[in-house]
Amino acid sequence: MTQFRLTNLLFLLCGGVVSCGGVASAGAEQVPEAPRIDSVGMAESQPHATDAAVIWYDDFDDPATQRQYPERSGETTDATRFGDRGRSLQMDYRKDERGTGGRKLFFGDSPVYPAQAVRPEETFTDVYWRIYVRHQPGWTGGGPAKLSRATSLTPPGWRQAMIAHVWSSGEALTLDPATGVRGDRVVTTKYNDFANLKWLGNKPASQFQLHSREESGRWVCVEARAKLNSPGKNDGLNQLWIDARLEAERRDLDWRGGYADRGINAVFLEAYWNDGSPVDQSRWIDNFVVSTEPIGPVVCPRNPVLFVTPNHGPGGQRSWEAEIANDPAGQSVVWTSRPLRGTDRVRVGPDTGQFVGSLAGANQLDASQVYFVRVRQQGATGPWSAWSPWHQPFRTL
Incomplete structure (x- = not known):
């Protein structure tokens, strides 16, 4: 069989669309990457503003x-913002530098900045x-080491009875709890007194x-x-949720031994890249x-606006679609959009898609319910991307 006939046979076996056995067809089509939902349009008033907890x-x-933070660095910006409104805190990283941008919040019985x-x-x-x-x-390089921490500051100065670190672990996040107490006595002598901290476990x-x-x-x-643990007991707890899913926890912790003079009294947002x-x-x-109570995702109207991330290829975008489910695994889909073109957002409703499943025939989402979203896009030449994971949770009013 000649090379020409063999090549054409392989082309037909592969459907004339994709490469097979190293032989690429002239009509090969590029499958675009799965996009994400960038953010959702929040309700004008968030319950956090008035919640006593x-x-x-x-x-x-x-x-x-911003002026209420005793220690702060970095500026806010309206160039990148959640739900296409307001401002956000920007953290900047220059090549080979450790980053700028952060906030230190002190509350309760903090001996630091008590006023x-x-x-x-x-x-x-x-x-x-x-x-x-x-x-x-x-984004490149994995995670900056620091993201946030809660701590118990004790007098004099910045001595720490405990620290609940939320730090990077490669491309993931991890919890890295530490105690500065032995028995009922704080043994740290300064902030980040690593010589006197006892680490309680940073895996998984x-x-x-x-x-x-x-x-x-x-x-x-x-x-x-x-x-915090009850004084003298190992019943402390440290937990981490990402996109409303429990991702890591440390149980049976002895954060503070028998020490009970101070509680948790500071939370810091950090940029530091070691x-x-x-x-x-x-x-x-x-x-x-x-x-003092679980917080969860942002609160949205019952016909929220979804914002999709820009297309990063390969190739152009013809359209995109979104689905909403009332569970994190997507077992109960309640709304599907029609194919959307020439826009980076969609308002959930019967005019932009269809309510299905338990909400068939409805014109809005249920109240006080947490929902999850997934999305896919169609490339300019026709093929669809895979669906994204279920993500970007939100709660309805």
Whole structure:
């Protein structure tokens, strides 16, 4: 058989569309990458602003709120923002540098900046904190070591009874709890007194790869919890949720031994990259909440707007579609969009798609329900991408 006839036979066996056995067809089509939902349009008023359980809420929109942080670096920006409104905190990384941008919040019985502490004189032993974080598209180098921490500061100065670190682990996130107490006595003598800290375990890390290229370019909900142990017992708890899924936890912790003079009284948002960034790049923080109760994702109207990430190819985009489910595994889909063209957003409703399943015939989503979204796009030449994972959770009013 001649080489010409063999090549044509292989072309026919492969359907004339894709390469097979190293022989590429002239009509090969590029399958685009699966996009993501960048963010959702929030309700004008978030319940965190008036919830008695909330210690602090900052959407980074009000300059006066920024001045309430005793220590802060980096500027807010309206160039990158959640839900296409307001502002966010920008963290910048220059090549080989460790990053700029951060906020230090003090509250309760903090001995540091007591005059500027939020809800002073209160003692908090169980604290949740939530942020949304967005890494620029094509983020490189894995995770900066630091993202956030909650801590118990004790007098004199910056001695720490415990620290609940939320740190990077490669492209993932991990919890790295530490205690500065032995028996009922604080043994640290300064901030980050590594010689006197006892580490309580930093594995396993999250399955979700927050710092991967695939998850860059969109807002991700990150929530953590630190619950102090009862004095003298090993019943402390440290937990991490990403996109409303429990990703890591440390149970039976002895955060503070028998020490009970101070509670958790500070949460810090941090940019520090121990080894420096391999390239110039940025990330952003928004919708920062500290509470004594679980926080969860942002709250949206029952006909929310979904914002899709820009197309990064390969090739152009013909259209995109989104689906909404009321469970994180997508077992119960309740709305499907029609193919959408020439727009980066869609308002969920019967005019832009179809309510299905338990919401068949409805014209809006159920109230007080957490939903998850997935999305796919069609390339300019016709093929569809795979569906994205279910992500970008939100709660309806």
